Amino acid sequence: MTNIQIEESGGGYCEKGLVIHLNHVPSTNNVYESMVKNQKIALVSSFTLQSGISLENVPVAYSTWGALNSRRDNVLVLCHALTGSSDAQDWWAPLMGAEKALDYCRYFIFCANVLGSPYGSASPLTTDPSTGSPYGPTFPATTIRDDIRIQKLILDALGVRSVAAVIGGSMGGMATLEWPLCTPASYVNNIIPIATSAYHGAWGISWGETQRQCIHGDASFLGGWYDPSPDGQPRSGLGTARMIAMLTYRSGGSFEHRFGRKSSARSEVAEQATSLPTPPCSHRGSLSSGLGATVNAPPAIDFAAQSYMQYQAEKFLRRFDANCYIHLTKKMDAHDITAGRVAHQRNDELPHLPSITQLNSVLGAVPPKALVVSVETDILFRPEQQLELAECLPDARLVTLDSLDGHDGFLLEFETLNEVIKEHLREICPWIYEGQGNSFPSPSGNPHDVVNSVFGEAEVDQF
Numbered sequence: 129m130t131n132i133q134i135e136e137s138g139g140g141y142c143e144k145g146l147v148i149h150l151n152h153v154p155s156t157n158n159v160y161e162s163m164v165k166n167q168k169i170a171l172v173s174s175f176t177l178q179s180g181i182s183l184e185n186v187p188v189a190y191s192t193w194g195a196l197n198s199r200r201d202n203v204l205v206l207c208h209a210l211t212g213s214s215d216a217q218d219w220w221a222p223l224m225g226a227e228k229a230l231d232y233c234r235y236f237i238f239c240a241n242v243l244g245s246p247y248g249s250a251s252p253l254t255t256d257p258s259t260g261s262p263y264g265p266t267f268p269a270t271t272i273r274d275d276i277r278i279q280k281l282i283l284d285a286l287g288v289r290s291v292a293a294v295i296g297g298s299m300g301g302m303a304t305l306e307w308p309l310c311t312p313a314s315y316v317n318n319i320i321p322i323a324t325s326a327y328h329g330a331w332g333i334s335w336g337e338t339q340r341q342c343i344h345g346d347a348s349f350l351g352g353w354y355d356p357s358p359d360g361q362p363r364s365g366l367g368t369a370r371m372i373a374m375l376t377y378r379s380g381g382s383f384e385h386r387f388g389r390k391s392s393a394r395s396e397v398a399e400q401a402t403s404l405p406t407p408p409c410s411h412r413g414s415l416s417s418g419l420g421a422t423v424n425a426p427p428a429i430d431f432a433a434q435s436y437m438q439y440q441a442e443k444f445l446r447r448f449d450a451n452c453y454i455h456l457t458k459k460m461d462a463h464d465i466t467a468g469r470v471a472h473q474r475n476d477e478l479p480h481l482p483s484i485t486q487l488n489s490v491l492g493a494v495p496p497k498a499l500v501v502s503v504e505t506d507i508l509f510r511p512e513q514q515l516e517l518a519e520c521l522p523d524a525r526l527v528t529l530d531s532l533d534g535h536d537g538f539l540l541e542f543e544t545l546n547e548v549i550k551e552h553l554r555e556i557c558p559w560i561y562e563g564q565g566n567s568f569p570s571p572s573g574n575p576h577d578v579v580n581s582v583f584g585e586a587e588v589d590q591f
């Protein structure tokens with residue numbers, strides 16, 4: 129494989145009056161950004177959002193693996209989900225590596241953090257140049273189409289000519305669908321949308337609204353002007369929002385299978401914890417103080433399911449920002465691949481939903497042979513939504529993961545996903561597999577190692 133050397137330092141890349149610095153200095157005042165290892169920050173001199181609002185000096189956090197080939201077309205774009213970051217190795221490590229689905233010895237893999245996320249791209253945590261303070265709740269709404277347009281600028285600056293495939297789940301799947309629609313024809317060769325939908329329906333919007341109301345209802349939210357640090361968060365609101373979200377990401381079956389009526393080994397510990405300062409990173413702390421009870425009288429944690437939920441909330445409070453959460457859930461609400469692309473007519477049978485004809489007309493422009501992946505037990509992005517996609521995308525194939533894990537199956541069913549994606553990529557990008565791949569060590573130096581996630585791999589039956 130002959131590779132292109134990418135010059136990522138120096139004065140930057142210029143196009144149509146834009147200057148893009150690929151190796152900008154990371155922000156020092158965003159604690160969440162510093163949690164993501166080895167990412168780079170590009171700075172785009174100016175960017176006009178779909179809303180018409182312009183932002184100056186827009187940071188975009190991105191990670192890459194592997195090398196661009198001489199034809200500049202061996203590119204896999206990965207799109208992260210709602211609370212993910214550019215570090216795909218953190219959430220899809222088992223799919224990445226030599227001979228795996230996301231083979232960085234053959235592909236140049238690119239993943240960028242979406243606008244509005246706390247992990248390095250422009251967001252409510254970014255300094256508003258007009259005030260010198262973080263934007264907070266005044267950060268303007270961004271759309272999935274904005275994400276693709278700004279990420280395409282980074283790919284241009286990196287010298288990418290075309291993209292072999294775009295892959296992503298959930299909100300990342302929404303972006304996956306938008307990539308070929310927001311870029312020139314033939315720029316994207318193929319897509320793999322996973323556990324996603326052509327538009328965010330009433331069910332998804334309603335779950336998002338319920339979670340946002342938890343945050344808005346927390347007195348410490350202060351209209352979004354809280355101290356933007358993990359400790360200054362509207363903890364009760366954001367923690368409850370994450371617990372609700374977790375229930376939509378899993379399934380009743382998986383909770384029963386995992387926890388049943390098992391009692392919590394933590395209940396005693398939680399009681400003892402009343403006399404201890406709550407460690408920032410411990411299973412001992414419950415959300416009791418954050419959820420309204422006093423620290424001296426936490427409610428009993430009788431069941432493993434309870435302590436699991438509280439632990440998930442605590443874990444989330446250490447790694448995510450409430451304004452960003454509101455921003456991103458609204459971004460998902462706005463997703464509709466037909467918006468602005470077809471004349472909107474009333475459909476009497478399915479009021480206010482895009483009709484099959486409209487979906488066909490928009491999705492018909494996506495390159496053929498997409499692989500659509502569904503999770504059998506997904507209650508948030510229901511399998512019928514992926515069936516609809518597969519029926520409207522030209523010559524698409526639908527694979528359903530037989531998993532008890534619900535929506536999060538796309539972040540947990542590594543073995544099947546690896547096989548399905550690998551087989552598909554080999555079929556649609558045969559030229560990438562010709563000859564010898566590059567040899568890149570895994571980040572640990574051992575090509576067979578699975579990298580440990582900063583936030584933990586799934587662990588079952590530990591309690």
Ligand SMILES: CC(=O)SCCNC(=O)CCNC(=O)[C@H](O)C(C)(C)COP(=O)(O)OP(=O)(O)OC[C@H]1O[C@@H](n2cnc3c(N)ncnc32)[C@H](O)[C@@H]1OP(=O)(O)O
Nearest residue numbers: 163211212213218219432435436439539584585586587591
């Ligand atoms: C900075 C960044 O890069 S953020 C990017 C990382 N995050 C993302 O990409 C978002 C997507 N990821 C996710 O949503 C999740 O991490 C998933 C779906 C991948 C996996 O979820 P996890 O929370 O890791 O798995 P799981 O549901 O099994 O929970 C495991 C945790 O619960 C704890 N736990 C399990 N049972 C119990 C219980 N009964 N009581 C208390 N705690 C429990 C485990 O000890 C483990 O803790 P740890 O994460 O500190 O090791």
Ligand SMILES: N[C@@H](CCO)C(=O)O
Nearest residue numbers: 209210211212298377
């Ligand atoms: N668990 C995923 C699900 C969202 O699709 C996340 O937190 O990003």
